[in-house]
Amino acid sequence: MSIEEKQKLQRNDRVTIRTVATHAGVSVAAVSKVMRNAYGVSDALRARVTDAIEALAYRPSRAARGLRGRSFTIGVLLIDIRNPFLPEVIAGVNGVLAPSHYQAMIGVSDARVQLETSLIESMIDYKMDGLILVAPRLPSEILAKFAVQIPIVAVGYHDASATAFDTVNADDQRGAEIAVEALLACGYRDIEMLSLGERQGHAVSVVRQREIGFRRAMQRGGLGSSPAIGKIPIASPKREEAMRKFLSRKDRPRAVFCWSDLDAITLLSLAMEMGVRVPEDLAVIGYDNSSTAALGLVNLASIDQSGRELGQVATRALISRIEGRTASEHILQIPSLVSRNSLTRSGNSTDR
Amino acid sequence: MSIEEKQKLQRNDRVTIRTVATHAGVSVAAVSKVMRNAYGVSDALRARVTDAIEALAYRPSRAARGLRGRSFTIGVLLIDIRNPFLPEVIAGVNGVLAPSHYQAMIGVSDARVQLETSLIESMIDYKMDGLILVAPRLPSEILAKFAVQIPIVAVGYHDASATAFDTVNADDQRGAEIAVEALLACGYRDIEMLSLGERQGHAVSVVRQREIGFRRAMQRGGLGSSPAIGKIPIASPKREEAMRKFLSRKDRPRAVFCWSDLDAITLLSLAMEMGVRVPEDLAVIGYDNSSTAALGLVNLASIDQSGRELGQVATRALISRIEGRTASEHILQIPSLVSRNSLTRSGNSTDR
DNA sequence: CGTTATATGGAGAACGTTCTACAACTCGTC
């Protein structure tokens, strides 16, 4: 009997919980208990087991764990990997996770609803312990349906009425207001927003929120009831084309607020090529305060929403949800202005 | 009694292969066979099963799959997520994977060997089908040990003698040579390289390869037997400090080759701030041809290694290895120069 | 009409964990 078992164990090269149990002279259940530090293990037993684990360099199979219980993995879904804002979020997530026994696995949906769905499903099927969705495209009802199966925290997704999942956001309405207020303070009155084209869909998206904030601040400033919002397509070469068109317009505004640094920086670059001086002819303010914006060469004023902080907060929220919280939380961080030369010539960086 | 209970429990929770089998009136094994399209299923059976799968919206559990057989997931390990070169690789991987039934899960090691090891182990423990490691830090022997357990393709890791795993690279030595040749062709003789500080370790790293290529091209050009290679620390603020120091050096060279656009762009920016004219006072050439380099505002000449293509090639190599290939492959792509104004004032982009 | 080959479908043992019962043992306490 035991000979057969030993032969089996020898043939199979993987060290399993059973190998550890045999080596330590205890039961499989005991080893499991020690690993999950569950109730009811004496110090002596714990020592024997940890010694055996050490000696055999045992690692529990995540696949098997997932089949039965927790997998100690959390999934992160990114809409896109090019926007430099997103790596910041990841850094925040990893920072919080590092000292814990959790690990992050990342999926990239490339803004495609189909892929987004199948990645979320995969993560559920892997029995991951929770999900952080960054700027998901799926409607709230569908997220709610997923949230029944797995704890979910959405970042960059404005739905404070969601009860099934948490949200963590920078206040994008407020951010846009701050941008407009800064432009007004510099004396500009003729202001336009360059927003994201394509049907970025739902009002929950950060872009639509920024549009709302922009409109409100403009109205509050007494600048018309429906201020101009231009749409820039997301993909080259239509994107550059639209920007050139904007820059060469006769009635081009005096100042522009771009939904993202990504667009603002390209705009800055095209402006230079076309001989439009910034900020003398056109003031520009972006969003995200990316590292590129901070370059002296670029010097783009921008709204700072700390992606790293959002990632940290989201991760902490997710863990608390995994550990039992059921009431939903909706966290809003306040963004801030980083003034630079694209706003006004004296606009020294107020970077921390 | 017990049957009813079992049914209830099943209805409570998820749709499993058993639910499908019951619904289609066939055995569990039959469903499994259909899903893996294994030998020995009639058209009639296949139809019944696929109908049931459709009707129940059944998805196999990846956790359970991994426990027994394949998981249809491949793991991608990134050293860092900030370098804009890496998202390109991911895009290539996802592009190839999209039409297949495989999916990618990404882990980020933040250049820490400890984390890198534990992520690789996790991916193995998830029974992923294969791994793509992008610029791993672990020594070759250790990768070889992992490669026994799981198919591995390393990208940005120069070890053409590895037999246990494949490598896919741009020819970094050649890339550096091309950079030097371009600088020589512009008439510059006083050339220095700015490389990456810290112990980026092994000769397998792309950075060291570029140093080798730089040295060789310089010697070939008759410019001394040990040309100058400066080291720039990776982390702020020491990084900027080192660059400023370089820029204000009395014996500053006439031209500089940076190991990465990341550094070259910051250098460009600091040069502007410090009144060093590019290219009149200092010619700069970078590496990666990132999208920022292409901006008119930046206009940085750079060596193009298509990250996307590397990702595609690596993925195809991995799949062929998963499907049975055992002989190792070592693929080398040839990079190319993209000339821009930082190299010489007339240096128009030769972008495709 | 047997006999043998060949398709097709099914039973049931893994896979490596977790976790619920429950057994065994040690103390107090009445």
Added chain:
DNA sequence: GACGAGTTGTAGAACGTTCTCCATATAACG
């Protein structure tokens, strides 16, 4: 000394697949 109460360890049933036999039905052939 009998009986709870508390503590420590174990047996064994899940979890949802894959995959190796095995059984059966059908076809082919002498």
